[in-house]
Amino acid sequence: xxxxxxxxxxxxxxxxxxxxxxxxxxxxxxxxxxxxxxxxxxxxxxxxxxxxxxxxxxxxxxxxxxxxxxxxxxxxxxxxxxxxxxxxxxxxxxxxxxxxxxxxxxxxxxxxxxxxxxxxxxxxxxxxxxxxxxxxxxxxxxxxxxxxxxxxxxxxxxxxxxxxxxxxxxxxxxxxxxxxxxxxxxxxxxxxxxxxxxxxxxxxxxxxxxxxxxxxxxxxxxxxxxxxxxxxxxxxxxxxxxxxxxxxxxxxxxxxxxxxxxxxxxxxxxxxxx
Numbered sequence: 129x130x131x132x133x134x135x136x137x138x139x140x141x142x143x144x145x146x147x148x149x150x151x152x153x154x155x156x157x158x159x160x161x162x163x164x165x166x167x168x169x170x171x172x173x174x175x176x177x178x179x180x181x182x183x184x185x186x187x188x189x190x191x192x193x194x195x196x197x198x199x200x201x202x203x204x205x206x207x208x209x210x211x212x213x214x215x216x217x218x219x220x221x222x223x224x225x226x227x228x229x230x231x232x233x234x235x236x237x238x239x240x241x242x243x244x245x246x247x248x249x250x251x252x253x254x255x256x257x258x259x260x261x262x263x264x265x266x267x268x269x270x271x272x273x274x275x276x277x278x279x280x281x282x283x284x285x286x287x288x289x290x291x292x293x294x295x296x297x298x299x300x301x302x303x304x305x306x307x308x309x310x311x312x313x314x315x316x317x318x319x320x321x322x323x324x325x326x327x328x329x330x331x332x333x334x335x336x337x338x339x340x341x342x343x344x345x346x347x348x349x350x351x352x353x354x355x356x357x358x359x360x361x362x363x364x365x366x367x368x369x370x371x372x373x374x375x376x377x378x379x380x381x382x383x384x385x386x387x388x389x390x391x392x393x394x395x396x397x398x399x400x401x402x
Contacts, residue, residue, distance in 0.1 A: 155357060157220040163315055163354045164213040167322065170350060171209060174325035175202075192255055197248050204241045205321070211237060212318055219311070231303065234314070238296045242289060249285050250400055253278050257402050276388070277337045279396035283383045284323055284340060291379060292320045298371065312368035315354065322347045340383055 185191040211233055218227040256278055260271040299313030323343030327336050335342040358366050386392040 152361065156361065159354055159357045160216040160311060160315060161213070161220050163351065164209075164216045164318075166350060166353075167315075167318055168209050168213060170322060170329075171205075171325045174328035177330070178328040192259070195248075195251050195255070197244060197251050201241070201244050201248050204237060204244055208234075208237050208241055209318065212314065215314070216311075228303075234296070235300065238293060242293050245285070245289055249282060249289075253282070253400050254402075257400070276393060279393045280337060280340070280387050282396055282399075283386055283392070284343070287379045287383055288320050288324075291375065292317050294375065295320065295372065308366060309368050309371075312354070312358075312366060313371070316351065316368060316372045319347055319351050322350055338388070340387060344380060 182191065182194070186193050211230070215227055215231060215234075218224070218230065253275075256271065256275050260268060260275060263271050295313050295317035299310050299317060302310040302313065304310075323340070323346070326332070326343045326346040327334070332346070333342065355365075355369060358369075
């Protein structure tokens, strides 16, 4: 990971094109704020209704209480999204020194978020597994189907667990040496977690749980305003997107290829030790 990050961080920076109207310069600054804010909107749109529904199910005794690690994950993810928004806003308003000081939080929040996420995945999985073992016969088939979905969701979680810290590391290593790569990669790293939100927005078309295609397409849509503005302003595709795509594609092919296959379901059970 460090080798990949260093390879791109050490490259001489090709400056962005900054010619144009004052309005274009304003978009140059605020497109990143808009993207970070949109990530928060997507997350709240997906998780608030889903959380309210699950809270009601807990209160009615239809599901077990939320584990502590889930609350920790929610707080950390929310904090990281707010940090990303604050960082883009500070740069848009010219507060570079505050941006650099606040950026140290990412070095603590990002690894903590990954560790908590790695604990959360088996915790939620075991909740479903234990419920299946204790369920009456008439409820077992439904829980078996839920467990199969959990197997597949684990593929997305593993992808996030690897690529979010990798892209964050590339972004952090580029800090101070390649500002263009740094700011884009920090945003693209967070975009890796957006499928969790899109999967919970029930009123948009979805291929889930049959296929993970729709969350991937919505993630591309979420970063498209930043991408297309970059192409228009710089008349090229910035290296950050090439890195993001090149690293992402093998994982995407693996996720789609393994999705709902007997081999993966068996492998997932082995990974979880059940």
